[in-house]
Amino acid sequence: MNVLIYIESENNAPKKSSLEAVAYGAAIAKGQVVAVAPSDADTTELGKYGVDKVLQFTVSGKLEATQVASIVAQAAQAQSAEVVIFAKSILNDLAAPMVGVHLGASVASNVIEMPDFSKGFVVKRGVFSGKAYTEVALNNAIKVLSIKKNAVAMTEKGKTAVIESFSPSVAASTITIKETTQKTGDILLTDADIVVSGGRGLKGPEHWGMIEELAKTLNAATGCSKPVSDMDWRPHHEHVGQTGIKVSPNLYIAVGISGAIQHLAGVSSSKTIVVINKDADAPFFKAADYGIVGDAFDIIPKFTEALKNTL
């Protein structure tokens, strides 16, 4: 069984999420592990996590999902790949189902664990917006997966990947990008090992400095609850929850968030949850591993200080 992984690059290197996708592919492959990667992505890391061969293509400008799908489908056909793996991202989540249509494949999104081969090809994914999980059997000969962060342990395979140049035919897109606003240098919510989120309990956008300071200390991304993004205290792309971004970090710290069911749905697959809230009855404490009842304005600076002394 050959496996194909689509690599996204950032600062001339494969994104960390793409390396997780490689590790996932290497763990299930019984044949070749092939990566299809833009030529600006350094290939050393790909071999390290188990890629046998890299198909390098040259890109000019940003790819649309239709173009990614076309590149990946052509690579999958050329390599007779039976499993195609994407790391979850906004673009990949759209490209994966398109690849599914091109290849006549079964598609599963938000996969959180390794497949179970004892019952065919069965993957586990979240449903009901984080309130439950389901195991889904993928029936078609080809499978396309988009995997969530932490779906696999990173195991080094120490291979050296063979590089092949790859020239898929890619049609131009009718979509024109007029303007891009993106904060660079920040850790992305979906990539972060640690997320610090603030809620209405922080009383106003002017109090986010201490959240950012805590996040910086922990090398964490910052998030917020829905009311906070609705009131424009924070940008929409920081909204964590059922109708926002769903995160699965190692550590999620919620400050001044009461824990509405819709917010919990977005964080339920976090490994460890810390809740800091002045209301001892906040429902979030029931979904947390560690809790502090008290005034965030008092606790957060002290917590940050204590962390600085330890880390």
Add this chain to the structure above:
Amino acid sequence: MKILICISHVPDTNAKIPFKDGKPDLAGLTFVIAPYDDFALARAVELRDQTAGKLTVLCVGKADTEPTIRKALAIGADDAIRVDAEPTDAFFVATQIAEIAKQNQYDMILMGRESSDYNGGQVHGMVAAMLGLPCIVPCMKLDLNGNVATMYREIEGGKEVVELPTPFVAGCQEPIAEWKIPNMRGIMTAKTKPLKVVSPVATAISTQVASYEVPAARSNCKMIDAANVGQLVELLKNEAKVI
């Protein structure tokens, strides 16, 4: 402008999902238009008004979805199509939507970025691939100037302003429009608006749910005294081992 809005009929997102015999037991729950679809519907009504166009609502589901479809008609859709079948998976639903779209040539096919029940987020991408159309997800703003649409789409850590001509597919999310609540006149007229029931086209079964699992509740929240944040640092480091 001919607009198609595709909706899912899902349990109210405030509801706790009960499980019985290892399956979701949805019988007692209130059903709604999936929240993201509801945002897309609200904007679709505005764009229909602006272009003096026609808005068709499409739902793949059995007869129990009709109250949800009538609600979309009450909010402002002109007519409805129900594909009479259980929406078994994204590929099945996308196949049905693409079939209806081929027959009717819509300028825009809108839906939510994902449903709140199975959270696949695949239908828009599949429909676009089946029809050879461009697709924008997640679309947070959608304005029309003639047949050219300007949209905001979310990207990791920010947003992009994009432009493209119709036809296209878009998976929408807030703040594309405010949810609309049907008024009495809407509710009355919805009863007589056309709702056509069609049979599904056959497809192979691409994916099947094998089993469900309810995540274990976090057993016990360990409470730490507010005066002793050092203990939290200690526990995160040595017990949880996450820092």
